[in-house]
Amino acid sequence: MIETLVSGSALALTGYIAGEPVQSGEKLVVKSPYDDRVAGTVTLAGREHTEAAITAALKGGAKLSRYDRFAILDKTRQLLEARKEEFAQLITAESGLCLRETRYEVGRARDVLHFAALEALKDDGQIFSCDISPQGKARKIFTLREPLQLAVAITPFNHPLNQVAHKIAPAIASGTPVILKPSEKTPLTAIRLAELLYEAGLPHYMLSVLLGPTKEVAEVLVKDPRVELVSFTGSVAVGKHIAQEAGYKKVILELGGNDPLIILEDADMELAVTLAAEGAYRNSGQRCTAVKRILVQESIHDEFVQRLVERTKEYVCGDPAHADTRVGTVIDEPAAIYLEDVVKKAVAAGARVLQGGRREGALLEPTVIVDVPRDAQMVVQESFGPLAPVMKVKDLEDAIQLANSTAFGLSSGIVTRDMEKAIYAVKHLRMGTVNINEVPGYRIENSPFGGVKDSGLGIKEGVIEAMKCFTYVKTFSLPW
Known part of the structure; x- marks a missing residue:
């Protein structure tokens, strides 16, 4: 060798x-x-x-x-x-x-x-x-x-x-x-x-x-x-x-994937925040199954956002070789610049950045964005980085319609205590994977994995x- x-x-x-x-x-x-x-x-x-x-x-x-x-x-x-x-x-x-x-x-x-x-x-x-x-x-x-x-x-x-x-x-x-x-x-x-x-x-x-x-x-x-x-x-x-x-x-x-995490009003809030943060920020958000859209029922939206912002502060972004770092770089500076640009475009269309968003070279801070328009580039196309766009939905039907609205169909997650709603989501989400009370990307290495539409x-x-x-x-x- x-x-x-x-x-x-x-x-x-x-x-x-x-x-x-x-x-x-x-x-x-x-x-x-x-x-x-x-x-x-x-x-x-x-x-x-x-x-x-x-x-x-x-x-x-x-x-x-x-x-x-x-x-x-x-x-x-x-x-x-x-x-x-x-x-x-x-x-x-x-x-x-x-x-x-x-x-x-x-x-x-x-x-x-x-x-x-x-x-x-x-x-x-x-x-x-x-x-x-x-x-x-x-x-x-x-x-x-x-x-x-x-x-x-x-x-x-x-x-x-x-x-x-x-x-x-x-x-x-x-x-x-x-x-x-x-x-x-x-x-x-x-x-x-x-x-x-x-x-x-x-x-x-x-x-x-x-x-x-x-x-x-x-x-x-x-x-x-x-x-x-x-x-x-x-x-x-x-x-x-x-x-x-x-x-x-x-x-x-x-x-690719444009994976939604649906959070219903009966969800365990601590679990929902944990899944949203881990799903959006792990691997610097560079996973085809990463959480790329967080669809939250409007009755719990504000509480969820507040808690997600506080949790995001725990994700230290910096030197990937340091033991305390939880989010390293994206793959290169052009990728980080692209992500920074899609955030700016969303803000120009009315979205608000509540946490993070700063870029230095290929480092991009984990970013919480709210009031993201449903036609924003960052949620219609795949954003391959540590972004957590939060979008309000009226109910499960609205969430499923929004989840299915992009060209992708790889993975999804839904956080709920209601088994009937969970089963309904499994039947109606057009995705290769639907995980209940877990991140969209959860699997083991020998279980089947793949998507539909532009996801494969x-x-x-x-x-x-x-x-x-x-x-x-x-x-x-x-x-x-």
């Missing part, structure tokens, strides 16, 4: 073609969003490296038994556990997320590896008796799952470890070779995870990691007919472009569902 020093403590890493370091003269410099310090460099790939990675994956090698796949994933989990603080600090260095968040992310990634390892041991095949109709025969039909010949995974910046694990681990558990193209903004953690997998005994043909110009890496991978699946998490615009360019292959698209194609992720996508069903029958 490659590890040298650049600018003191920065890493010098490379992409990999089936375990072999990419050789080129082009380097990507990765800097901290907080202080512009160099976190590391990555050797970039070109079209020839992309072709070589495809060839290596298709050439294949030793086939892995179910136990082999389990052992590799479990060993990777153990290696990650032993180096959890190193990984947390690396995520902080390249993403600007505070240690509170990056340590939590490492824990989630360990869960992904654990659940994928366990699923590798399971056989979900089915058996069908053929003598169940007058036209039947004395036969049985059996099903089994076969791995794809090659999959491509393209991951975003906001969860540099967990998003990568959610694509690579199910592929390995299924026996499918994968080429990973991580975000250029946070590639260091992804490469480190690949190195752990190699160290754990993963046959090198099973995984390549490439970064480079879009036309020489990502577009080649997406369009190549030998690739049988493209799994992408990221923006709506890029996701739809991939869908148009991919051709005749499987496509998994996990895109409705194809679910989560370890179990992803493994289905990384395989195809083969049926065979025998006399019986």
